[in-house]
Amino acid sequence: MSKVIKTGVCSYGMSGQVFHAPFLHVNPGFEFTAVVERSKNLAQERYPDVKVYRSLEEMLADKSLELIVVNTPNYTHYEYAKAALEAGKNVIVEKPFTVHAGEGKELAALAKSKGLLLSVYHNRRYDSDYKVVRKIIESGVLGDVLEAEIHYDRFKEELSYKKHKEVGGPGTGALYDLGSHLIDQVLTIFGMPKAVWADIRVIRKDSIVDDYFELVLYYDKLRARVKCSYLVREALPAYQIHGRIGSFIKTKSDIQEAQLQRGLFPNSPDWGAEAPHEWGLLHTEINGEVVKKFVPGENGNYMDYYQGVYEAIANNAPNPVVPEDAIRVVEVIEAAFQSSETGKVVTLPA
Structure with missing residues (x-):
């Protein structure tokens, strides 16, 4: 790769340490050039050459930077992404893209007007479990899919050490956090649903943000359910897909996050292998014969996302996650909150 994209990361908490810096470091098309840390220098302990800025404004003034990763609390995504675009930088925004769909549309228009890349880090498209589920569905081996249920469950009564996730306010709670992943996975396979019904609740003793949700997404023949609870000790399979002639059942099994938390880099042996x-x-039934078998997983690899971003910036290839996809996720989330509050099914934009 002849071009090297100098990149700045807006924070170095768990997201920066685990989901971004290792990929920027390993991929020869990127340079992890700069990071914002308000008072610490944690990034330099692992990446000695990285520049540490004490504010976003200081980092955006660095003319060498071509790409900015906005991985700060959800309510800041719109403001920080807008500032980066106005500074002439390409931008990756963590999920959820924005708190409100209208903000996402404004950012998409701004990026287009400036000829800049704006991409959303929906990394769970690159999970091993989701990749094989999508492959099975798209192969047609289940026939017409009539029911799909996806779970992201945890067992954790205590509140998160990440204080910004437990304070009530715009963009907080499980639906914005984990629901963004599940909704994006459903929409990526099946497209935009016609309507949504939702039940969104607070179930932990000391929580003030939603930590339970169930959504039903309505298609012509298909009903897709996405569910999450923080109080599930014995989890069901994460993916339960039922078609006219067959079923596929799959655990949530991607190991990349665990590998990254152990300090491994994404060029390690057996990366993302189930x-x-x-x-x-x-x-299912294939050529008149009933088949019941286990299907090997596909290796997960978030580097595929970053390589896609590189190709989009360096070679004008397609954006791996366009903002329009992420806007639709936010539209579903906003409609889900409306449904939960009113007890009614809410129609979604076409």
């Missing part, structure tokens, strides 16, 4: 006991169960 263990055989996590393989999904396919039960």
Whole structure:
């Protein structure tokens, strides 16, 4: 790669340490050039050459930077992404893209007017479990899919150490946090639903943000459910897909986050490889014969997203996650809150 994209990361908490810096460091098309840390120098302990800025304004003034990663609390995404675009930088925004769909549309228009890349880090498209689920569905081996249920469950009564996630306010709670992943996965396979019904609740004793949700997304023949609870000790399979002639059942098994938290880099051996006991169960009929077998997982790799961003900036290739996709996710979230508050099914924009 002849071009090297100098990149600044807006924060170095868990997201910066785990989901961004290692990929920027390993991919030869990027340079992890700068980071914002208000008072610490944690990034330099692992990446000695990185510049540390004490504010976003200081980092955006760095003319060498071509790409900015906005990985700050959800309510800041619109403001920080807008500032970066206005500074002439290409931008990656963490999910959820913005708190309100209208903000996302404004950012998309701004990026287009300036000829800049604006991409959203929906990294769970590159999970091993989701990749094999999508492959099975798109192969047609289940027939017409009639029911799809995706879970992202935890068992955690205590509040998060990430204080910004537990303070009530715009963009907080499980639906914006984990729901963004699930909704994006459904929309990526099946497209935009016609309507949504939702039940969104607070179930932990000391919580003031939603930590339980169930959404039903309405399509012509398909009903897709996305569910999350922070109080599930014995989790069901994360993916339960039922078609006219078959079913596919799959655990949530991507290991990349665990590998990254152990300090591994994404060029490590067996990166993103699933263990055989996590393989999904396919039960269907093929050429008149009933088939019941376990299907090997596909290796997960978030680097595919970053490589896509590189190709989009350096070679004018397609954006791996366009803002319009992420705007639709936010539209579903906003409609879900409306549904939960009113107890009614809410129609979604076409």
